[in-house]
Each structure stands twice: as C-alpha cells, then as structure tokens.
Amino acid sequence: xxxxxxxxxxxxxxxxxxxxxxxxxxxxxxxxxxxxxxxxxxxxxxxxxxxxxxxxxxxxxxxxxxxxxxxxxxxxxxxxxxxxxxxxxxxxxxxxxxxxxxxxxxxxxxxxxxxxxxxxxxxxxxxxxxxxxxxxxxxxxxxxxxxxxxxxxxxxxxxxxxxxxxxxxxxxxxxxxxxxxxxxxxxxxxxxxxxxxxxxxxxxxxxxxxxxxxxxxxxxx
Amino acid sequence: xxxxxxxxxxxxxxxxxxxxxxxxxxxxxxxxxxxxxxxxxxxxxxxxxxxxxxxxxxxxxxxxxxxxxxxxxxxxxxxxxxxxxxxxxxxxxxxxxxxxxxxxxxxxxxxxxxxxxxxxxxxxxxxxxxxxxxxxxxxxxxxxxxxxxxxxxxxxxxxxxxxxxxxxxxxxxxxxxxxxxxxxxxxxxxxxxxxxxxxxxxxxxxxxxxxxxxxxxxxxx
DNA sequence: CATTTTTATTTGGTATACCAAATTTTTTAT
DNA sequence: ATAAAAAATTTGGTATACCAAATAAAAATG
Numbered sequence: 031x032x033x034x035x036x037x038x039x040x041x042x043x044x045x046x047x048x049x050x051x052x053x054x055x056x057x058x059x060x061x062x063x064x065x066x067x068x069x070x071x072x073x074x075x076x077x078x079x080x081x082x083x084x085x086x087x088x089x090x091x092x093x094x095x096x097x098x099x100x101x102x103x104x105x106x107x108x109x110x111x112x113x114x115x116x117x118x119x120x121x122x123x124x125x126x127x128x129x130x131x132x133x134x135x136x137x138x139x140x141x142x143x144x145x146x147x148x149x150x151x152x153x154x155x156x157x158x159x160x161x162x163x164x165x166x167x168x169x170x171x172x173x174x175x176x177x178x179x180x181x182x183x184x185x186x187x188x189x190x191x192x193x194x195x196x197x198x199x200x201x202x203x204x205x206x207x208x209x210x211x212x213x214x215x216x217x218x219x220x221x222x223x224x225x226x227x228x229x230x231x232x233x234x235x236x237x238x239x240x241x242x243x244x245x246x247x248x249x250x251x
Numbered sequence: 252x253x254x255x256x257x258x259x260x261x262x263x264x265x266x267x268x269x270x271x272x273x274x275x276x277x278x279x280x281x282x283x284x285x286x287x288x289x290x291x292x293x294x295x296x297x298x299x300x301x302x303x304x305x306x307x308x309x310x311x312x313x314x315x316x317x318x319x320x321x322x323x324x325x326x327x328x329x330x331x332x333x334x335x336x337x338x339x340x341x342x343x344x345x346x347x348x349x350x351x352x353x354x355x356x357x358x359x360x361x362x363x364x365x366x367x368x369x370x371x372x373x374x375x376x377x378x379x380x381x382x383x384x385x386x387x388x389x390x391x392x393x394x395x396x397x398x399x400x401x402x403x404x405x406x407x408x409x410x411x412x413x414x415x416x417x418x419x420x421x422x423x424x425x426x427x428x429x430x431x432x433x434x435x436x437x438x439x440x441x442x443x444x445x446x447x448x449x450x451x452x453x454x455x456x457x458x459x460x461x462x463x464x465x466x467x468x469x470x471x472x
Numbered sequence: 473c474a475t476t477t478t479t480a481t482t483t484g485g486t487a488t489a490c491c492a493a494a495t496t497t498t499t500t501a502t
Numbered sequence: 503a504t505a506a507a508a509a510a511t512t513t514g515g516t517a518t519a520c521c522a523a524a525t526a527a528a529a530a531t532g
Contacts, residue, residue, distance in 0.1 A: 038489065060509060069491050074511065076489075092498090092510070122368045132362055139356050147343045259519065281479060290521050295481065297519075313480070313528090 036083075037138055040107040041066065042076055043085060046096050047104035056093035105169035106145075111137040112158035112165075113148050119159040120152060126159035126210065127201045142167070161192030161211030161247065179227065180243035184219045188248035195245040204246075207236045214251065257304075258359055261328040262287065263297055264306060267317050268325035277314035326390035327366075332358040333379035333386075334369050340380040341373060347380035347431065348422040363388070382413030382432030382468070400448065401464035405440045409469035416466040425467075428457045435472065 045065050049057045063073040077094055080086045085100035096104060114136035118129040146167055149155075156172070157163055165171040176191035190213045193200070204210065208231050216230040225240040266286050270278045284294040298315055301307045306321035317325060335357035339350040367388055370376075377393070378384055386392040397412035411434045414421070425431065429452050437451040446461040 036488090058509075059511090068489095070510075071492080071512080072490055079488090118365075121372055122365065124368075132360070132365060135360050135362075139353070141353055141356075144339075144343065144353060147345075151342055257518090279479075280481090289519095291480075292482080292522080293520050300518090 038076070039080065039083075039085070040103070040138060042073075042080060043096065043100050043104040044107045044111070046086065046094065047101060047108065050096060056089070056091070057095070058093055062094060102169040105165040105171060106142070107137055108171075109165040109167070109169070110139070110145050112162060113145060113152065113155075115158045115160070116152050116155050116164075117148060120155075127196075127198060127205075129159065157191070157211065159211065160196060161190065176247035176249045178244050179217065179229075179246040179248050180240055182217050182248060182250075184217050187214060187216045187251040189214055189251055190246060191249050192247040193245055194247065200242075200245065203242070207238065208232055208234070209236075209246065215248070259297070260301065260304075260306070261324070261359060263294075263301060264317065264321050264325040265328045265332070267307065267315065268322060268329065271317060277310070277312070278316070279314055283315060323390040326386040326392060327363070328358055329392075330386040330388070330390070331360070331366050333383060334366060334373065334376075336379045336381070337373050337376050337385075338369060341376075348417075348419060348426075350380065378412070378432065380432065381417060382411065397468040397470045399465050400438065400450075400467040400469050401461055403438050403469060403471075405438050408435060408437045408472040410435055410472055411467060412470050413468040414466055415468065421463075421466060424463070428459065429453055429455070430457075430467065436469070 042062075046057060046062060049061060049065055055061075059070055059074055059077065062077075063070040066073060077086060077088065080100065081088055084097055085103065087095045087097055089095055111133045114133040115126075115129045118124045118132055118136075119126050124132075149164075149167070155164060161176075163172050178194075179188065182188060190209060190211050192211060193204070209215065209229075213231065218228040218230055218235065220227055226237055227240065227243045228235060228237055230236075263283075267278060267283065270282060270286055276282075280291055280295055280298065283298075284291040287294065298307060298309065301321065302309055305318055306324065308316045308318055310316055332354045335354040336347075336350045339345045339353055339357075340347050345353075370385075370388070376385060382397075384393050399415070400409065403409060411430060411432050413432060414425070430436065430450075434452065439449040439451055439456065441448055447458055448461065448464045449456060449458055451457075
C-alpha cells in the first residue's frame with residue numbers, strides 16, 4: 031500500500047506561501063509555528079527536512095524562504111485545494127463557508143491528472159468559492175486586480191471577488207447582507223458622518239462600517 | 252491540523268472483510284499479512300490494536316474475526332471506495348480498470364456526509380464500475396444474486412454483473428471481447444469438445460475458455 | 473511419534489511527525 | 503551596555519506504522 035509520503039509537507043509549503051505573500055515581513059520559525067499551530071521545535075525539524083528536499087532555504091538571518099521548487103509545489107497544492115472547494119460547493123451543494131476542512135483533506139490526494147480532469151469537469155473556474163484565484167496546472171496564478179470596497183468610487187458597479195477576513199463571524203454577517211463572491215453590487219455612497227458605506231445588493235440597500243468595506247475585495251464591472 | 256487517525260485501520264478492516272467473505276476458511280495472521288503485503292509482525296501488532304478498539308476478535312484458535320463494529324466500518328469503507336470509483340469513471344472519464352489506486356486514496360477521506368452527498372450526486376448507483384454492489388449508508392449490502400457464467404444455461408440472456416479476476420491482463424482481454432459489467436450477453440453454447448464457451452456480445456459471437464467463464468459473474472435477464 | 477515445515481510471536485530497529493521543557497542565542501529596551 | 507524578553511535550538515520523549523531476524527509454538531508429514 032502506498033505511503034503517505036510527505037503528507038504534511040504540503041501544509042508547510044502552502045502556509046509558507048501564504049505567509050510570504052500576505053506580509054512583506056520575512057517569515058521566521060515562530061510565525062510559521064503559530065500559523066501551523068505547531069510547536070516551534072517541530073517546525074524547525076521539518077524546515078530542515080524541507081531544506082534537504084530543496085523546498086525552502088534557511089537564510090543567514092534565520093528567515094525561511096520558499097525555493098522556486100517549493101513555491102511551485104505550494105501553488106499546485108493551493109490549486110488542488112481550491113478546485114476541490116469549487117467541487118464541494120458546485121456539485122456537492124455545500125455552502126462556501128463549510129468546505130475548508132474537507133478541501134484540506136482532499137488537497138492531499140496525489141494525482142496531478144485527477145486535478146486536471148476535475149478542473150475541466152468544473153469548467154476551468156478562475157476563482158474558488160471564496161473568490162481566490164485558482165492557479166493553473168503549471169502553478170501560474172493570475173494577479174488579482176481586485177481592490178477593497180473601501181477604496182472604491184460611489185455610483186459605480188462592482189463584482190465581489192474575495193474576502194480578506196474569512197472568519198465565520200464575518201461570513202455569517204455578509205451572508206445576512208446577501209454579499210458573497212461573484213455578487214454584483216453598486217456602491218451608493220460613503221457617508222462622511224460615520225465613515226459607513228451604503229451599498230445596493232440585489233435591489234436592496236444595505237449599510238455597513240468601513241471596517242467591513244475594507245474586508246470586501248471587488249473588481250469594477 | 253487534523254491527524255490521519257487510524258488511516259491504515261480501514262485497509263486492514265476492508266481486507267479482512269474481503270478475506271472473510273471470499274473464503275470459508277478462517278483468516279489467520281499469515282493470510283492477512285499476505286493480502287496486505289505486510290510483514291506478519293506488523294500485522295500482529297495492528298491486530299492487537301484493532302482488538303483493543305473492538306474492531307476484531309482474536310479467537311482461541313488464533314483466527315482473526317471482525318466484530319459487528321469492525322464489519323460495519325469495513326462496509327462503510329467499501330462504500331466510500333466504490334462510490335469514488337463510480338465518480339472517477341462516470342464524471343472524471345477514467346476507464347474502469349484505471350480507478351483502483353485513486354479510489355484507494357479517496358476512500359480515506361473522513362466525512363460520512365460527503366459520501367452520502369456523493370451517492371446522491373451519482374444517482375445512488377447500486378454497483379461500482381466493476382459490478383460490485385455498493386453498501387448503503389448503514390453498511391447494508393444487497394446479496395449479489397449473480398452466478399459464474401460457467402454455471403449458466405445455453406440459450407439464455409444474461410447481464411454481466413461482476414468479475415472475479417480483476418487483474419489488468421484479464422480486464423484487457425475482456426475489453427477486446429467487449430465484455431464489461433452491465434453488458435447484456437447471450438450464452439450460445441458450452442462446447443463439450445474443449446469446454447469452451449460461445450457467447451453473443453453486441454451482435455457478434457466470441458469464444459473463450461471455461462477459465463474465463465468462471466471469472467465472469469452474470470445475472471439472468 | 474519424531475521431524476520438518478509452517479505459523480505465531482518476540483525483539484530490536486526504522487521513519488515520520490509530533491511535543492514539553494531546558495538552554496542558548498538574538499533582539500529589544502532601558 | 504546590560505537586563506529582560508523573544509526567538510532559536512537542543513534534548514529527551516511520544517505515537518503510528520512499518521521491517522528483519524530470531525525464537526517459540528503448532529501443524530503436518532513421514
């Protein structure tokens with residue numbers, strides 16, 4: 031029977047990739063351990079293995095950096111994760127905020143071919159249900175041209191692309207407002223009085239704070 | 252991150268179930284080790300763990316027997332495996348003899364709910380692509396009423412249900428004859444001369460040995 | 473029934489992937 | 503510059519799941 035070869039490797043690489051791209055700060059052992067919810071000793075040990083495997087580099091200042099090889103593997107894992115998320119939402123009728131754990135399991139299925147077939151089966155979706163772009167089979171990812179709603183111009187129409195805060199609480203709140211990735215919305219006005227936002231969603235007008243607006247990424251239509 | 256708790260347990264239980272149902276002989280450590288392609292020491296160790304978990308019983312004569320709990324878990328694993336096989340063939344356009352390894356991975360995804368949804372999505376198929384029956388969500392399996400073609404009556408029509416030998420070689424051979432699970436065939440005659448079989452498949456007449464006929468399970472139409 | 477042969481079991485290892493606690497090194501702040 | 507805080511590292515463990523080789527027990531066979 032096949033072994034679960036380097037099953038956790040994908041989690042490390044994926045998390046490293048996210049940390050590297052989300053912040054401009056360098057990633058250190060502590061940060062990675064925190065992100066993975068693991069003991070620093072464990073992470074250090076694993077980073078050394080990943081260094082041997084040429085997946086990461088340990089810089090002289092002790093920051094951890096993905097190599098090209100590591101970055102590609104991370105992106106392919108992200109591809110798997112996001113495609114399975116689309117599958118779960120589109121075909122298995124899960125809600126977009128219910129699929130993370132399952133996709134976390136499915137992303138470790140080893141078969142590039144299956145993932146490519148899944149991609150085709152789903153109609154080569156460019157985004158996952160959270161609005162995150164899906165890397166192609168070579169690990170190339172389209173730069174996301176979306177901007178926070180808080181930076182947008184009143185009177186214009188936008189498509190919701192992605193959410194920065196993906197906490198359950200926030201997603202529930204947006205759910206009530208009927209806002210989700212893919213939804214067309216119109217920014218009505220930014221109220222000077224309290225910096226709140228007025229937005230048209232499916233023929234209804236809703237209000238929310240600037241904090242919320244900062245967490246909604248949109249693309250102009 | 253979630254652990255791969257008892258990931259191999261499912262393989263042991265599944266294999267045990269198959270050994271128990273395929274032969275009337277009792278299953279001993281050696282047989283199980285051979286079936287799993289593992290060292291007997293490893294298997295013995297694991298069987299003790301499974302005994303602690305009330306999945307199997309070690310009989311005084313040292314034969315290994317699944318408990319009800321173990322049998323149910325085995326059947327639910329088989330359910331997962333077979334449903335994923337249907338998915339791979341029906342939706343991912345794999346050929347029926349290409350899906351085993353992948354299903355072997357997918358069957359370990361932990362979510363009874365996902366499997367039930369998958370079942371619905373696939374239209375509650377009663378059989379997998381090899382013709383094996385798919386247990387329901389409670390682990391109940393319909394008794395297979397099929398018989399080997401070698402025991403059938405010339406002149407009657409049958410549906411191919413299942414194959415006993417699932418080696419690539421055999422499947423390739425049957426592929427050339429256009430015989431696969433689900434196919435309607437007519438047994439023309441059993442030739443006394445060399446015990447060979449003459450069968451009508453899709454308006455064509457094909458011949459094969461008794462050995463082949465013994466490995467094709469059919470149901471009368 | 474004694475001897476092979478087979479099966480079961482024990483023993484001492486391995487690899488992966490974790491952890492807690494102690495220690496060392498580095499950074500930060502006074 | 504030095505004390506305190508933070509980060510990195512080492513050390514000694516754990517659990518799962520494997521193996522090879524030695525030994526013991528059971529079964530088969532002459």
